[in-house]
Amino acid sequence: LLGLGVLSAIAAAITGMADFINIPRARQRTAGWAHMALHVGALVLSIINVILRWGDPAGAILPVGLVLSLVVSGLLLASGWFGGELMFRHKVGIVGPGETMER
Known part of the structure; x- marks a missing residue:
């Protein structure tokens, strides 16, 4: 299950990096940089x-696996908050009626 999470995170990172590169407002906001950095940290951990x-799934859970999972959960919680800031407060990636996506 953890491996599938990593694979889906890699797919999300590819699309997220494309947005980060192609939407200038995402790079201009501190929330954009924080969102990216926290997600990269969570992916690496x-x-x-x-x-x-990998070698001993049950033996690696306590204490290191549990601590890593808790830290990753905290990073994802914070990163999600920054992602919400980008969308809801700064309207990054939001296209309203009659608008076109910026390049």
């Missing part, structure tokens, strides 16, 4: 967690 659990 999740990959480490998968590697540690």
Whole structure:
């Protein structure tokens, strides 16, 4: 399950990086940089967690696997908040009626 999460995170990172590169307002906001950095950190820690659990899934859970999972959960919570700031407050990636997507 953790491995599938890492694979889906990699797919999300590819599309997220494309948005970050192609939408200038995302790069101009601190929330955009924080959202990206926190997600990259969560992805790296999740990959480490998968590697540690690869040989002995049950043995690697306590305490290191649990701590890594809790830290990743905190990073994703904070990153989600910054992503919400980008969307709801700064309207990054939002196209209203009669508008076109900026390039």
